Amino acid sequence: MATSPESHLHNLRPIKVLGNGAMGTVFLVHNNLTNSKFALKVVDKSSADSNSDRRARWEVSVLRQLNQQPHQFLPSLIAVFETEQIIAWAVPFCSGGDLNVLRHRQNDGVFSPAVIRFYLAEVVCALKHLHSLGIVYRDLKPENVLIQSSGHVTLTDFDLSRALAGKKMKTLIMSEPEMNKRRRKFMVKLNKVKTARVTPMTRRNGSLSGERANSFVGTDEYVAPEVVRGDGHEFAVDWWALGVLAYEMLYGTTPFRGKNRKDTFNRILTMPLKFTGKPTVLTDLITKLLDKEPTRRLGYGGGACEIQEHPFFNGLRWDLLAEVVRPPFIPSRDDGELTCKVDCFTVTEYFKKLRQVQSPLEGKSPAKDDCGYNVSFTEF
Template sequence: METTSPELDLDKLTAVRVLGRGAMGTVFLVYDREADPSARCPFALKVVEKSTLHAKFDADRRARWEISVLARLTHPYLPTLLGSHETDELLAWAVPYCPGGDLNVLRYSQNDRSFSSCVIRFYVAEIVCALEYLHRIDAGRRKRRRNLTRLISLVSDKGLKKAKSARVLPVSRRKPSFSNGERSNSFVGTEEYVSPEVVRGEGHEFAVDWWALGILTYEMMYGKTPFRGKNRKETFRNVLMKPPEFIGQRTALTDLIERLLEKDPTRRLGYNGGATEIKEHAFFRGLRWDLLTDVLRPPFLALKEEEPLTERITAGGTDIKEYFRNLRTQQSEESVPPSPLPSTLPSPSSDCRRNLSLMEF
């Protein structure tokens, strides 16, 4: 596992509680007993068992891909890799802990399970910036890969003059992408967010992210996704055929959503100009993009816990390796760790931000 991140020592880490579970692994809230005995700076640790990964090659590849991507990220709206560790039994990697739950949990805490236009503007703007960064580094990676392929091809042709060139990348037979000439045919994600081109199996590019952004924005506005059906077949039929439904008077927000949910990816907002094209939409008119990262107080803050988390942490904890040893001996799937509790911990980067109000950026 090749990364530039520090090597974690699982024997020095104590798990406070389980933050979440998925098909591929378990995420813990942990702290380093030696470097941080008072547990003031805990972090999230994702751990998967090798036995599970070896049974699923795609899962193993996806886990290692996730680690490699995190190792390259340096953006305020994206997690970074704090460290990783691999044993014969486990594969683990750490990222900063962000208290308060995710955006969906926050949305469900609202009375009508939706956000105001001002709140949507703030969170969508952050997502646009994060996607812009991801698209930029991915485009750079693909460009370097193509240059390397050309170099290898050139060297091979010079060294083996009798060999006929038969190196044709599969992507070269497809329609060219607006940014890098390559399309992907992989599918990972929630079916309600799948774009029409993915449903049709045409291959896809960065435009699928702008479609997903449109779905998310619609869900933030109405509390539900626009194309959900009774089953997957009906959902996909709606994705292909049904236009998004809007209530009331048309606004800049509904126009943004409608243009992001254009069925034809070549006509979708963001296809030609990427994030810059979306930033110029009327919904974001007047927004100070240069001050967005300086906003100290977002629309919502993490709920505070009655009892400081550090008091409970120092009282005990669970050894990571011991946790999985015990898990393997359990006879019933109903024996699970305690449910996570809300946290009072501040964001690790909050002390470094300016005291800028939400309305200033």
């Protein structure tokens, strides 16, 4: 991986921790050379997750591809850094937070249909571009839909995505006994899994080979039935997740959430979709996206174009969507400098400081930065 000549880790001052994920830590950093701010995702090579290095390199490769074929609702790659201890890459900072935070700020914790229409439309455009590149996203959820300073969305986190050679899934013919056997095998595995986000190695529109992915990845409440069954999957899993996203934006909860992950997966496979109130064009869209049979799911045959033609989006100027100057929410300002700061000079010093703290697995409390964020390498 090449290091940007304009930027180096020693010139990056952490402002705050934006979040900790299954793979690494995301910082808001200030570049002392260019006097600019951006988000920096850092993955520790000594992570307990042996797949983190591979997933990090894959995400960087996706971002490099997006630099070559950019899209207004997808991130660009600003720079990549690598040392013996860490891999880090910089992307634009989205000052509006994510869709989950924004929803909880609403008085009743849900969005109006008009707001849902706007955000869904932009997500559809982002997925359409990824699919045109042969990439299935596989991790759509509110936390991964960020709000740019302009008020428009951008998707984030591509470590669970997958490149597929073909753009159309061939129909898989399977006998009922074989299907039941697969389900039984899956439920045995399910009881052994404890994490909410399953990593690729522990199991998350029209053309040639119809290649499928068989890995079990994603976030529990957003996982498509074909992934749960282990049938093999392709781009239709993203349209299922879009339906779950729309439902959560409308009702404030996901449609198949259970008492635990086993119950959640059982509901995804068997429970009918339920709505409150009278049917609307939005509930019709959600119903068509949440068809448990992928070959009947909206978007399976015609991709994003099929979804864009649904009556819920009637009258929408798709070609002018990025030019909307008054999205539903526009961040008032970039408040990064107004938040508590990380008490160290550089990103490398921050991680060096963390390595000096005893692991919480040895009976100690998790390390905390000076803003009070829990940070532990065992979580990566």
